[in-house]
Amino acid sequence: MFDPSRDQARHFFLEAWRKQRDGSILTPLESMVVDIVQLHPEYQPLLEDKDAIEHEFAPEDGQVNPFLHLSLHLAIEEQLSINQPPGLKPAFAQLQLRKGDRHDALHEVLECLGEVIWKAQRDRQPPDGAAYVEAVRKRAGLA
Known part of the structure:
Protein backbone atom coordinates (compact mmCIF):
# COMPACT_ATOMS: atom_id res chain seq x y z
CA MET A 1 0.00 0.00 0.00
CA PHE A 2 1.83 3.07 -1.19
CA ASP A 3 -1.01 5.54 -1.43
CA PRO A 4 -4.16 3.82 -0.24
CA SER A 5 -7.51 5.51 -0.10
CA ARG A 6 -9.15 5.97 3.28
CA ASP A 7 -11.34 2.92 2.66
CA GLN A 8 -8.42 0.76 1.48
CA ALA A 9 -6.41 1.64 4.59
CA ARG A 10 -9.35 0.89 6.85
CA HIS A 11 -10.03 -2.37 5.04
CA PHE A 12 -6.41 -3.39 5.60
CA PHE A 13 -6.82 -2.99 9.38
CA LEU A 14 -10.15 -4.81 9.40
CA GLU A 15 -8.76 -7.66 7.30
CA ALA A 16 -5.61 -8.08 9.39
CA TRP A 17 -7.69 -8.26 12.57
CA ARG A 18 -10.12 -10.72 10.95
CA LYS A 19 -7.25 -12.95 9.86
CA GLN A 20 -5.86 -12.90 13.40
CA ARG A 21 -9.22 -13.93 14.87
CA ASP A 22 -9.61 -16.67 12.24
CA GLY A 23 -6.10 -18.00 12.83
CA SER A 24 -5.09 -17.28 9.23
CA ILE A 25 -1.51 -16.68 8.19
CA LEU A 26 -0.53 -13.03 8.45
CA THR A 27 1.94 -11.06 6.39
CA PRO A 28 4.69 -9.29 8.36
CA LEU A 29 2.86 -5.97 7.99
CA GLU A 30 -0.41 -7.55 9.13
CA ILE A 36 -0.76 -2.65 17.61
CA VAL A 37 -4.45 -3.57 17.82
CA GLN A 38 -3.72 -5.85 20.76
CA LEU A 39 -2.36 -2.80 22.59
CA HIS A 40 -5.71 -1.10 21.99
CA PRO A 41 -8.53 -3.38 23.16
CA GLU A 42 -10.88 -0.39 23.03
CA TYR A 43 -10.64 -0.46 19.21
CA GLN A 44 -11.13 -4.20 18.75
CA PRO A 45 -14.97 -4.13 18.63
CA LEU A 46 -14.80 -1.47 15.92
CA LEU A 47 -12.44 -3.64 13.87
CA GLU A 48 -14.92 -6.49 14.14
CA ASP A 49 -17.69 -4.32 12.65
CA LYS A 50 -17.96 -4.84 8.89
CA ASP A 51 -19.47 -1.35 8.57
CA ALA A 52 -16.53 0.33 10.32
CA ILE A 53 -15.13 1.53 7.01
CA GLU A 54 -18.03 4.01 6.81
CA HIS A 55 -17.74 5.40 10.36
CA GLU A 56 -16.99 9.10 10.68
CA PHE A 57 -14.99 10.41 13.62
CA ALA A 58 -15.42 14.13 14.22
CA PRO A 59 -12.66 15.74 16.28
CA GLU A 60 -14.95 18.66 17.05
CA ASP A 61 -17.19 16.12 18.83
CA GLY A 62 -14.22 14.94 20.88
CA GLN A 63 -13.87 11.74 18.90
CA VAL A 64 -10.52 10.13 18.23
CA ASN A 65 -10.24 8.44 14.84
CA PRO A 66 -9.09 4.92 15.74
CA PHE A 67 -7.94 4.27 12.18
CA LEU A 68 -5.75 7.36 12.23
CA HIS A 69 -4.36 6.42 15.64
CA LEU A 70 -3.56 2.87 14.50
CA SER A 71 -2.08 4.15 11.23
CA LEU A 72 0.25 6.52 13.07
CA HIS A 73 1.32 3.65 15.33
CA LEU A 74 2.06 1.55 12.26
CA ALA A 75 4.03 4.36 10.62
CA ILE A 76 6.14 4.75 13.76
CA GLU A 77 6.82 1.02 14.00
CA GLU A 78 7.99 1.02 10.39
CA GLN A 79 10.14 4.11 11.00
CA LEU A 80 11.73 2.53 14.05
CA SER A 81 12.46 -0.69 12.16
CA ILE A 82 14.66 1.22 9.68
CA ASN A 83 15.74 4.18 11.88
CA GLN A 84 14.11 6.61 9.51
CA PRO A 85 14.38 9.53 9.89
CA PRO A 86 17.96 8.98 11.06
CA GLY A 87 18.28 9.17 14.82
CA LEU A 88 14.69 8.21 15.57
CA LYS A 89 15.49 4.73 16.88
CA PRO A 90 18.07 5.81 19.50
CA ALA A 91 15.90 8.78 20.53
CA PHE A 92 12.97 6.40 20.98
CA ALA A 93 15.12 3.97 22.99
CA GLN A 94 15.97 6.78 25.40
CA LEU A 95 12.35 7.89 25.57
CA GLN A 96 11.26 4.33 26.32
CA LEU A 97 13.81 4.15 29.14
CA ARG A 98 12.53 7.44 30.53
CA LYS A 99 8.85 6.45 30.31
CA GLY A 100 9.42 2.88 31.51
CA ASP A 101 6.77 1.57 29.12
CA ARG A 102 7.07 1.02 25.37
CA HIS A 103 3.44 1.84 24.61
CA ASP A 104 3.57 5.08 26.59
CA ALA A 105 6.74 6.02 24.72
CA LEU A 106 5.06 5.23 21.39
CA HIS A 107 2.21 7.57 22.28
CA GLU A 108 4.74 10.33 22.98
CA VAL A 109 6.29 9.74 19.54
CA LEU A 110 2.82 9.68 18.02
CA GLU A 111 2.22 13.18 19.36
CA CYS A 112 5.52 14.35 17.86
CA LEU A 113 4.68 12.80 14.50
CA GLY A 114 1.20 14.29 14.53
CA GLU A 115 2.60 17.77 15.15
CA VAL A 116 5.19 17.41 12.35
CA ILE A 117 2.50 16.24 9.93
CA TRP A 118 0.17 19.07 10.95
CA LYS A 119 2.93 21.67 10.43
CA ALA A 120 3.83 20.17 7.05
CA GLN A 121 0.21 20.35 5.93
CA ARG A 122 -0.20 23.88 7.28
CA ASP A 123 2.98 25.10 5.59
CA ARG A 124 2.48 23.00 2.45
CA GLN A 125 5.95 21.55 2.89
CA PRO A 126 7.31 18.02 3.29
CA PRO A 127 7.48 16.78 6.89
CA ASP A 128 10.63 17.90 8.69
CA GLY A 129 12.37 14.69 9.77
CA ALA A 130 15.02 16.49 11.78
CA ALA A 131 12.39 18.44 13.74
CA TYR A 132 10.53 15.17 14.37
CA VAL A 133 13.61 13.47 15.81
CA GLU A 134 14.44 16.58 17.83
CA ALA A 135 10.93 16.59 19.33
CA VAL A 136 11.36 12.94 20.37
CA ARG A 137 14.80 13.73 21.77
CA LYS A 138 13.31 16.55 23.85
CA ARG A 139 10.68 14.25 25.29
CA ALA A 140 13.44 11.77 26.10
CA GLY A 141 15.33 14.49 27.99
CA LEU A 142 18.18 14.51 25.47
CA ALA A 143 17.86 18.04 24.16
Missing part, protein backbone atom coordinates in the same frame (compact mmCIF):
# COMPACT_ATOMS: atom_id res chain seq x y z
CA SER A 31 1.43 -8.98 12.15
CA MET A 32 2.56 -5.46 13.03
CA VAL A 33 -1.05 -4.27 12.77
CA VAL A 34 -2.27 -7.09 15.02
CA ASP A 35 0.38 -6.28 17.63
Whole structure:
Protein backbone atom coordinates (compact mmCIF):
# COMPACT_ATOMS: atom_id res chain seq x y z
CA MET A 1 0.00 0.00 0.00
CA PHE A 2 1.83 3.07 -1.19
CA ASP A 3 -1.01 5.54 -1.43
CA PRO A 4 -4.16 3.82 -0.24
CA SER A 5 -7.51 5.51 -0.10
CA ARG A 6 -9.15 5.97 3.28
CA ASP A 7 -11.34 2.92 2.66
CA GLN A 8 -8.42 0.76 1.48
CA ALA A 9 -6.41 1.64 4.59
CA ARG A 10 -9.35 0.89 6.85
CA HIS A 11 -10.03 -2.37 5.04
CA PHE A 12 -6.41 -3.39 5.60
CA PHE A 13 -6.82 -2.99 9.38
CA LEU A 14 -10.15 -4.81 9.40
CA GLU A 15 -8.76 -7.66 7.30
CA ALA A 16 -5.61 -8.08 9.39
CA TRP A 17 -7.69 -8.26 12.57
CA ARG A 18 -10.12 -10.72 10.95
CA LYS A 19 -7.25 -12.95 9.86
CA GLN A 20 -5.86 -12.90 13.40
CA ARG A 21 -9.22 -13.93 14.87
CA ASP A 22 -9.61 -16.67 12.24
CA GLY A 23 -6.10 -18.00 12.83
CA SER A 24 -5.09 -17.28 9.23
CA ILE A 25 -1.51 -16.68 8.19
CA LEU A 26 -0.53 -13.03 8.45
CA THR A 27 1.94 -11.06 6.39
CA PRO A 28 4.69 -9.29 8.36
CA LEU A 29 2.86 -5.97 7.99
CA GLU A 30 -0.41 -7.55 9.13
CA SER A 31 1.43 -8.98 12.15
CA MET A 32 2.56 -5.46 13.03
CA VAL A 33 -1.05 -4.27 12.77
CA VAL A 34 -2.27 -7.09 15.02
CA ASP A 35 0.38 -6.28 17.63
CA ILE A 36 -0.76 -2.65 17.61
CA VAL A 37 -4.45 -3.57 17.82
CA GLN A 38 -3.72 -5.85 20.76
CA LEU A 39 -2.36 -2.80 22.59
CA HIS A 40 -5.71 -1.10 21.99
CA PRO A 41 -8.53 -3.38 23.16
CA GLU A 42 -10.88 -0.39 23.03
CA TYR A 43 -10.64 -0.46 19.21
CA GLN A 44 -11.13 -4.20 18.75
CA PRO A 45 -14.97 -4.13 18.63
CA LEU A 46 -14.80 -1.47 15.92
CA LEU A 47 -12.44 -3.64 13.87
CA GLU A 48 -14.92 -6.49 14.14
CA ASP A 49 -17.69 -4.32 12.65
CA LYS A 50 -17.96 -4.84 8.89
CA ASP A 51 -19.47 -1.35 8.57
CA ALA A 52 -16.53 0.33 10.32
CA ILE A 53 -15.13 1.53 7.01
CA GLU A 54 -18.03 4.01 6.81
CA HIS A 55 -17.74 5.40 10.36
CA GLU A 56 -16.99 9.10 10.68
CA PHE A 57 -14.99 10.41 13.62
CA ALA A 58 -15.42 14.13 14.22
CA PRO A 59 -12.66 15.74 16.28
CA GLU A 60 -14.95 18.66 17.05
CA ASP A 61 -17.19 16.12 18.83
CA GLY A 62 -14.22 14.94 20.88
CA GLN A 63 -13.87 11.74 18.90
CA VAL A 64 -10.52 10.13 18.23
CA ASN A 65 -10.24 8.44 14.84
CA PRO A 66 -9.09 4.92 15.74
CA PHE A 67 -7.94 4.27 12.18
CA LEU A 68 -5.75 7.36 12.23
CA HIS A 69 -4.36 6.42 15.64
CA LEU A 70 -3.56 2.87 14.50
CA SER A 71 -2.08 4.15 11.23
CA LEU A 72 0.25 6.52 13.07
CA HIS A 73 1.32 3.65 15.33
CA LEU A 74 2.06 1.55 12.26
CA ALA A 75 4.03 4.36 10.62
CA ILE A 76 6.14 4.75 13.76
CA GLU A 77 6.82 1.02 14.00
CA GLU A 78 7.99 1.02 10.39
CA GLN A 79 10.14 4.11 11.00
CA LEU A 80 11.73 2.53 14.05
CA SER A 81 12.46 -0.69 12.16
CA ILE A 82 14.66 1.22 9.68
CA ASN A 83 15.74 4.18 11.88
CA GLN A 84 14.11 6.61 9.51
CA PRO A 85 14.38 9.53 9.89
CA PRO A 86 17.96 8.98 11.06
CA GLY A 87 18.28 9.17 14.82
CA LEU A 88 14.69 8.21 15.57
CA LYS A 89 15.49 4.73 16.88
CA PRO A 90 18.07 5.81 19.50
CA ALA A 91 15.90 8.78 20.53
CA PHE A 92 12.97 6.40 20.98
CA ALA A 93 15.12 3.97 22.99
CA GLN A 94 15.97 6.78 25.40
CA LEU A 95 12.35 7.89 25.57
CA GLN A 96 11.26 4.33 26.32
CA LEU A 97 13.81 4.15 29.14
CA ARG A 98 12.53 7.44 30.53
CA LYS A 99 8.85 6.45 30.31
CA GLY A 100 9.42 2.88 31.51
CA ASP A 101 6.77 1.57 29.12
CA ARG A 102 7.07 1.02 25.37
CA HIS A 103 3.44 1.84 24.61
CA ASP A 104 3.57 5.08 26.59
CA ALA A 105 6.74 6.02 24.72
CA LEU A 106 5.06 5.23 21.39
CA HIS A 107 2.21 7.57 22.28
CA GLU A 108 4.74 10.33 22.98
CA VAL A 109 6.29 9.74 19.54
CA LEU A 110 2.82 9.68 18.02
CA GLU A 111 2.22 13.18 19.36
CA CYS A 112 5.52 14.35 17.86
CA LEU A 113 4.68 12.80 14.50
CA GLY A 114 1.20 14.29 14.53
CA GLU A 115 2.60 17.77 15.15
CA VAL A 116 5.19 17.41 12.35
CA ILE A 117 2.50 16.24 9.93
CA TRP A 118 0.17 19.07 10.95
CA LYS A 119 2.93 21.67 10.43
CA ALA A 120 3.83 20.17 7.05
CA GLN A 121 0.21 20.35 5.93
CA ARG A 122 -0.20 23.88 7.28
CA ASP A 123 2.98 25.10 5.59
CA ARG A 124 2.48 23.00 2.45
CA GLN A 125 5.95 21.55 2.89
CA PRO A 126 7.31 18.02 3.29
CA PRO A 127 7.48 16.78 6.89
CA ASP A 128 10.63 17.90 8.69
CA GLY A 129 12.37 14.69 9.77
CA ALA A 130 15.02 16.49 11.78
CA ALA A 131 12.39 18.44 13.74
CA TYR A 132 10.53 15.17 14.37
CA VAL A 133 13.61 13.47 15.81
CA GLU A 134 14.44 16.58 17.83
CA ALA A 135 10.93 16.59 19.33
CA VAL A 136 11.36 12.94 20.37
CA ARG A 137 14.80 13.73 21.77
CA LYS A 138 13.31 16.55 23.85
CA ARG A 139 10.68 14.25 25.29
CA ALA A 140 13.44 11.77 26.10
CA GLY A 141 15.33 14.49 27.99
CA LEU A 142 18.18 14.51 25.47
CA ALA A 143 17.86 18.04 24.16
